[in-house]
Amino acid sequence: MRVNRNGGSARGLITPGSPFVRSPGLAAHTLLTNLLFTCRRSRPTLAPRHGPCTQVTADHGPAVAGAHNTIVAARAGKDLVSSLASGLLTIGPRFGGALDGAARMMTDALDRGITPEAFVGECKRQNKLIMGIGHRIKSTENPDKRVSIIKTYAQQHFPKTPTLDFALAVERITTQKRSNLILNVDGCIAVCFVDLLRHCGAMGVEEADELIADGCLNGLFVLGRSIGFIGHHLDQKRLKQPLYRHPWDDISYINSEDV
Numbered sequence: 001m002r003v004n005r006n007g008g009s010a011r012g013l014i015t016p017g018s019p020f021v022r023s024p025g026l027a028a029h030t031l032l033t034n035l036l037f038t039c040r041r042s043r044p045t046l047a048p049r050h051g052p053c054t055q056v057t058a059d060h061g062p063a064v065a066g067a068h069n070t071i072v073a074a075r076a077g078k079d080l081v082s083s084l085a086s087g088l089l090t091i092g093p094r095f096g097g098a099l100d101g102a103a104r105m106m107t108d109a110l111d112r113g114i115t116p117e118a119f120v121g122e123c124k125r126q127n128k129l130i131m132g133i134g135h136r137i138k139s140t141e142n143p144d145k146r147v148s149i150i151k152t153y154a155q156q157h158f159p160k161t162p163t164l165d166f167a168l169a170v171e172r173i174t175t176q177k178r179s180n181l182i183l184n185v186d187g188c189i190a191v192c193f194v195d196l197l198r199h200c201g202a203m204g205v206e207e208a209d210e211l212i213a214d215g216c217l218n219g220l221f222v223l224g225r226s227i228g229f230i231g232h233h234l235d236q237k238r239l240k241q242p243l244y245r246h247p248w249d250d251i252s253y254i255n256s257e258d259v
Contacts, residue, residue, distance in 0.1 A: 052153050053189055056146040057096075057221050059228025065090040070229040074236035075244040087229040088222060093131070096225060099217035102132025102190040106167050107209070116169035132187020133170065139180040147188045154192040160199045163191040190217050 062071060070087035078086070091097045109119040123130050138144040151168075154161050167183050174181035183191075197208035 052149060053193075053220050054224040054227070056149055056185065057189070057224030059225070059231065062232060065095045066225060066229060067232050070232045071236055072244045074233040075241045077243075080230065080233050083233040084226060084229050087232075088226065091218070091222060091225070096186065096221045097218050098131045098184075098186040099190040099193075099221055100212065100215055102167075102187040103163075103194050103212050103217050105131050106163055106170070106187075106191050107194055107212070110163055110166045116166060116173055120170060120173045130170065130174065132167065132184060132190055133174050134181050135184045136180070138182060138184070140175050140182060141179055144182065144185055146185045147183060150185070150188045150192055151183075154195065158192070158195055158199065159201075161192070161195045163194045163198075164188070167191040186221065189220060193217055193220065 059067070062068065066087035069090050070083045073083040073086040093101065105123075109116075109122075114122070120130070135144065138147075151164065154164055167187060171181070171183040194208070194212065197203065197211060198205050203211075
């Protein structure tokens with residue numbers, strides 16, 4: 001329980017035994033949002049917005065790094081928690097952990113008042129990757145439906161979307177260079193939640209920025225993707241899969257036909 005400077009409880013925060021905690025009819029995504037964002041009783045504009053994010057990040061197939069690690073651990077006989085931890089430990093700047101970085105980069109540029117063109121040029125001169133931009137498989141020709149879902153939802157339901165608009169303007173520039181330099185799902189969720197936190201009316205810009213600096217946005221991906229990792233672990237157990245062994249032709253220096 002958080003307290004204010006005068007020693008009293010901070011207004012709007014969840015406390016043990018409060019009706020909010022005991023309410024059996026509370027939607028799961030509403031509770032998750034409130035618990036994730038400082039245990040605050042959020043206003044109606046904030047609470048329901050977590051659902052689509054959880055749904056689109058829950059799973060992206062067995063080929064990605066986290067799911068692969070989870071599957072390998074499960075097939076090695078590890079328990080569910082160990083398999084889940086194995087998958088979660090792969091989340092970082094190259095896989096699922098770009099939300100915080102994307103939020104910081106886009107909001108910094110937006111707050112400084114520079115144009116998307118100037119931002120892209122600045123990153124190029126500094127030889128910095130633009131977090132939240134780029135995908136190995138998806139492109140303008142093969143768009144990511146998850147991004148479309150989040151983007152459309154934000155534009156239809158959020159009070160304002162200046163950070164999303166800035167990121168989309170950046171995407172229009174980067175895709176001129178290469179078609180796969182799109183706003184990816186990490187970047188889209190990040191900028192949308194920046195707009196939600198800053199403009200939902202439940203907190204000020206300073207508090208929203210503090211939450212982002214604390215790493216809450218990467219928590220959104222971790223929360224959602226844990227569902228998929230658990231599913232992959234249970235699939236391997238249900239199918240009684242044997243110990244995983246990597247295909248030899250993918251790791252050998254000499255192909256069999258060369259011998």
